[in-house]
Amino acid sequence: MIKVVIIGSGNLASHLIHEFQKSNRIHLVQVYNRNIDKIQYLKNQVAITSKIADLKDADIYILAISDNAISEFSKKLVLKNKLVVHTSGGLHLNNLKSDSDKGVFYPLQTFSKNKKVEFSSIPICIEANEQKDIILLEKLAKSISTKCYSINSKQRKSLHVSAVFVNNFVNHLYHIGNEICKEQNIPFELLLPLIEETATKIQSLPPIDAQTGPAKRNDTKTIEEHLALLNANQQNIYKLLTNSITTTYGKKL
Numbered sequence: 348m349i350k351v352v353i354i355g356s357g358n359l360a361s362h363l364i365h366e367f368q369k370s371n372r373i374h375l376v377q378v379y380n381r382n383i384d385k386i387q388y389l390k391n392q393v394a395i396t397s398k399i400a401d402l403k404d405a406d407i408y409i410l411a412i413s414d415n416a417i418s419e420f421s422k423k424l425v426l427k428n429k430l431v432v433h434t435s436g437g438l439h440l441n442n443l444k445s446d447s448d449k450g451v452f453y454p455l456q457t458f459s460k461n462k463k464v465e466f467s468s469i470p471i472c473i474e475a476n477e478q479k480d481i482i483l484l485e486k487l488a489k490s491i492s493t494k495c496y497s498i499n500s501k502q503r504k505s506l507h508v509s510a511v512f513v514n515n516f517v518n519h520l521y522h523i524g525n526e527i528c529k530e531q532n533i534p535f536e537l538l539l540p541l542i543e544e545t546a547t548k549i550q551s552l553p554p555i556d557a558q559t560g561p562a563k564r565n566d567t568k569t570i571e572e573h574l575a576l577l578n579a580n581q582q583n584i585y586k587l588l589t590n591s592i593t594t595t596y597g598k599k600l
């Protein structure tokens with residue numbers, strides 16, 4: 348059994364707590380949160396604390412706290428011969444400042460507290476300086492997922508930027524699409540099969556081959572008409588993406 352302490356109670360921590368509690372290969376020893384109120388709901392299931400001095404003995408301490416807090420918080424941890432990991436896509440391993448061994452345990456998915464996820468298919472990106480810690484993190488990852496990848500800090504940063512494009516930016520574009528539909532009383536659900544097919548198609552075609560639409564075809568009249576429908580912010584985004592597509596496919600507007 349791998350003994351784990353989770354630090355944090357937010358979107359990711361709450362999912363990790365749930366998964367580790369289900370696994371018979373992991374002993375979730377304790378959950379820490381600076382604000383104890385947010386973890387009171389766990390008090391009958393697992394030890395909880397808001398005091399760093401009361402942290403229990405474990406093999407791995409998982410910092411699932413805001414990126415900005417990781418360096419300062421890790422300085423306060425005095426855990427010799429233990430493994431302390433953060434869960435951030437964007438932060439280098441060396442942002443951890445504790446005396447202990449350091450690592451990263453980054454599940455590549457979008458987590459919201461009250462939205463269930465199927466953890467077994469989520470890629471978990473691990474990193475550590477010591478081989479023994481890589482083996483331990485691999486064991487931990489494989490107890491909750493079938494997908495575990497060794498990814499160094501430089502690769503993970505690029506992976507994270509990539510994830511911002513394919514998830515955060517795409518989701519913002521959904522929001523804009525929804526706003527445009529609302530203005531004409533069109534239900535957003537009309538677009539759901541298109542969204543689904545777009546995401547499914549790139550599982551069998553490279554994104555460069557899957558592109559369609561006015562920018563790819565260089566349909567300039569349609570593009571002008573679209574621009575006339577949009578507000579200034581939407582026009583900026585439309586023009587930026589249209590230019591990127593036409594440049595990619597070698598046509599000038």
Ligand SMILES: NC(=O)c1ccc[n+]([C@@H]2O[C@H](COP(=O)([O-])OP(=O)(O)OC[C@H]3O[C@@H](n4cnc5c(N)ncnc54)[C@H](OP(=O)(O)O)[C@@H]3O)[C@@H](O)[C@H]2O)c1
Nearest residue numbers: 355356357358359381382411412413414416434435457458
């Ligand atoms: N959410 C995702 O989709 C996702 C995916 C992969 C990786 N991650 C990574 O997971 C980590 C947590 O993200 P999240 O989305 O779960 O964040 P979140 O929901 O905003 O939760 C933030 C957590 O950090 C704690 N915290 C904030 N500042 C702190 C400080 N100065 N000292 C101690 N604790 C502090 C909060 O404690 P309080 O409750 O007391 O405020 C809370 O437990 C980040 O490193 C993020 O990059 C997130």
